Amino acid sequence: MIREWMRIVNHQEIAEKTYLIELEGEISTLVKRPGQFVHVQISEQYFLRRPVSIADVSPVKGTITLLYKVMGDGTEALTYKQSGQSLDIVGPGGNGFPVHQQRGEQALLVGGGIGIPPLYYLAKQLTAKGVSVKSVLGYRSESDLFYVDEFQSLGEVQITTNDGSVGEQGFVTDALPPLNSIDYYYTCGPTIMLKKVKEELINVPGYISIEERMGCGIGACFACVLETSESCGKGYVRVCSDGPVFRPEEVIL
Numbered sequence: 712m713i714r715e716w717m718r719i720v721n722h723q724e725i726a727e728k729t730y731l732i733e734l735e736g737e738i739s740t741l742v743k744r745p746g747q748f749v750h751v752q753i754s755e756q757y758f759l760r761r762p763v764s765i766a767d768v769s770p771v772k773g774t775i776t777l778l779y780k781v782m783g784d785g786t787e788a789l790t791y792k793q794s795g796q797s798l799d800i801v802g803p804g805g806n807g808f809p810v811h812q813q814r815g816e817q818a819l820l821v822g823g824g825i826g827i828p829p830l831y832y833l834a835k836q837l838t839a840k841g842v843s844v845k846s847v848l849g850y851r852s853e854s855d856l857f858y859v860d861e862f863q864s865l866g867e868v869q870i871t872t873n874d875g876s877v878g879e880q881g882f883v884t885d886a887l888p889p890l891n892s893i894d895y896y897y898t899c900g901p902t903i904m905l906k907k908v909k910e911e912l913i914n915v916p917g918y919i920s921i922e923e924r925m926g927c928g929i930g931a932c933f934a935c936v937l938e939t940s941e942s943c944g945k946g947y948v949r950v951c952s953d954g955p956v957f958r959p960e961e962v963i964l
Contacts, residue, residue, distance in 0.1 A: 712801060714801045716799055719798060726855050728781040730789075732778075734776075736773070739769070739775045747802070747803040747805050747807040748762045749777065750925070750928040751798060751799075760928060761786065765832060778825070809956075813840070814842065817843050818895050819846075820897050821849075822849065823901055826920070827848055830898075844866035845867045850870070852874045883900070883904060895916055895918075897919075902922070909959040920955045921937065925950065930953070937949075940960060
């Protein structure tokens with residue numbers, strides 16, 4: 712993990728209050744796994760950094776792509792940053808998704824809202840290994856849709872929306888495929904969604920990526936502690952340094 716002023720090469724709104732920002736710098740060469748994140752310093756006005764998942768990496772261009780949603784004053788301020796400017800970035804942080812599936816296996820990716828971005832880089836890694844990928848992506852409404860075409864280029868995609876404006880009305884757990892068609896699953900999104908996915912796919916091996924507020928982002932401040940299950944035996948884990956990716960049986964949601 713390093714600290715670097717990364718140059719903004721692309722910044723645009725891609726859905727309602729959802730933005731894509733592409734950053735150029737050395738950190739792009741240090742990403743080891745999909746599911747890792749960077750810690751973004753928006754400005755001196757906002758003391759705490761914002762953790763943002765890495766949605767894609769381009770070794771050729773030397774860039775990482777982040778997708779973020781405006782959730783408050785800090786992320787609103789980030790929208791005013793322009794191409795050519797630089798951002799103070801620390802990363803890459805965390806332990807991402809293991810990509811150990813074999814050619815011909817079936818992987819299910821389940822994402823909700825801003826939990827969808829890290830699954831895109833994961834899908835690219837899996838398909839490059841010959842793994843068949845199906846994605847179930849949940850959004851609030853049609854205006855919130857992003858990266859649908861990108862996921863469709865990598866495999867079958869099922870869309871759900873809360874209001875039924877696109878795809879199936881309901882939640883991602885309403886659109887899960889038959890369990891006998893899945894070898895592994897990977898999921899990222901709100902805790903309530905992760906809990907339900909974990910329950911529905913209890914007999915399927917998988918990994919969950921947990922969204923959590925962070926302070927330092929390196930495991931020193933203990934602001935993102937989660938209780939673990941008795942079988943894990945650790946007592947607690949820190950999402951920023953031990954995660955954000957865990958086996959579902961390791962943590963209590």
